[in-house]
Amino acid sequence: MADDSVKQPLFSGSTNPPESSQNLGAAKRRRFRRCKTAPASDTSLEGPDKGRALFPVSSFIFKNFRPSFGQVSLFLFLYLVAGCTCFYLVRDQLVGRTTNGVLDALYFCIVTMTTVGYGDLVPRSTAAKLLACLFVFSGMAFVALFLSKAADYLVEKQEVLIIKAAHLRRKVGDQQMLKEMEGKKIKYKFCTAAAALLVLVIVGTVVLVRVEKLDVVDAFYCVCATITTLGYGDKSFSTAGGRVFAVFWILTSTIFSGQFFLYLAELQTENRQRSLVKWVLTRKMTLVDLEAADLDDDGVVSAAEFVIYKLKEMGKISQENVAMLMEEFENLDVDCSGAISNSDLLLAQ
């Protein structure tokens, strides 16, 4: 499979092109061989061994544990039907500005589960109050789990883009591009959420001005109070038309605003992480590091050992991760040669 890339160095950013320096010929050849094999695990994605490659396998596994967007939509639908039914049954115990029975129940359910809580409709009886408590907690849990799905889905979309980019890199600009994409992943998501939020703010303001006949400041104020789930309730959706719009708009805008602030926090964490990575990369290796990184105790640090040591230093992996896998390695190394070879695989069968 990766035959035409075999002759190219993987890292064009490397300061030593393979054709330079004659006196280190043998070593260069070794380095060259190492370069060749590095992309093997990701070029296998397009080869005939597709089924064995990392990503399809993971997504196969994930399928058994993570509901699809279709399933989440179904859960949401069922949740809303349940909420709507419950609040419709206690509609006489909801006081405030009412319009249509079913619409009010649905609107109240949405206003409650997103924690906007205008208070334009308020439960009066004990039963209705406890029902509202039940629905706000289950609604928040649902939003948290739904949001995590949505975030997962976005991350996956992003990851697909990166994999695609990885396959184009030989043509475009290699590694450098990937690094940049990796670095700006959250920033990109943050901007997407901000743009979506802006559109939702404009749409909400226009509808409130047109349908609810609010002036522009009040409409904007009501929009801000809603998307942040503040919901003072002095301005809200009081007409039937407004509430039909509100049902969709509140759900969407509160989720996007939640994501927006989530990305803000992630952006900060990522910036901190990047500073650490930069520091780890520029830090000089010392004899102490050399000794600590030398997993197989042969006096030198191989490429793989170096990678593990630096990943630990960056906090990306823990000693426990490594220890767990080393234990697994011991089990697989049937002939105890200190490395897994064909013979180990044969012995294991």
Add this chain to the structure above:
Amino acid sequence: MADDSVKQPLFSGSTNPPESSQNLGAAKRRRFRRCKTAPASDTSLEGPDKGRALFPVSSFIFKNFRPSFGQVSLFLFLYLVAGCTCFYLVRDQLVGRTTNGVLDALYFCIVTMTTVGYGDLVPRSTAAKLLACLFVFSGMAFVALFLSKAADYLVEKQEVLIIKAAHLRRKVGDQQMLKEMEGKKIKYKFCTAAAALLVLVIVGTVVLVRVEKLDVVDAFYCVCATITTLGYGDKSFSTAGGRVFAVFWILTSTIFSGQFFLYLAELQTENRQRSLVKWVLTRKMTLVDLEAADLDDDGVVSAAEFVIYKLKEMGKISQENVAMLMEEFENLDVDCSGAISNSDLLLAQ
């Protein structure tokens, strides 16, 4: 430093104790050597090279990028002073149930920044409305960043526990305990947040019954509506005494409830991740895996190569992480021997 652990196998869970099987003596010795060096990087934490060890160094770096809890408290104080001053200046434009001027301004600021938004105090003028919009957005950003700090802090606390445990493991129950702690980290946090929330619910209910003279159902309903930031506003803190309590209680309880739902989402992600890890660990190695994992192309998979391959498969690290570090390795491998040794370090100087 780690002299008394040298003679002990790191992985007591391993199926092959080192003293078994005579015919694999040489291989065993090699395995034994490898076992010895694995904990070197973490036992160095207690040695004289403490300053060089992973964690103190990271925390040194973090200090430059992450404000301490003291700094966060200062920011919070300044934010509240600013909010209180602004809302005090527009106190005539806040309508509803009022008590003391300064207290109302602070109470309104807290109710706004946590997005509870009862609506018992409501801005009437355009200036006050826009000010409320400004404070709810900045407040949410502050909470998101503050929360991420708080979460970071908790994670770190947790990590310290794990490191301590790692140092005790020779006496207690090794690896198995660590694995369990690693696996139940989020579960433990989730339970802590749940317990804190329960205490806050009870305290809030008691105060509302005693100070605000609500009946138990209404008090509980108001507590639920507050900690979830729902804030319908039909029941709220209307007395001066109640509002003094509310200022502290609302801030604490909404943050803990936010964390609670955050951990819920993380718990789900972790469960999914654990299933993947389990699958990756139990999956048989094939010839294709062997070839893909062999970074230095020597025909066999060393322990370090195996660890990297499996970590990639688990999704803990990406191809970009590895590529970036391989590039760095190329630079450090000055004599191009395919490994970093003392001579490389000397050549680099």
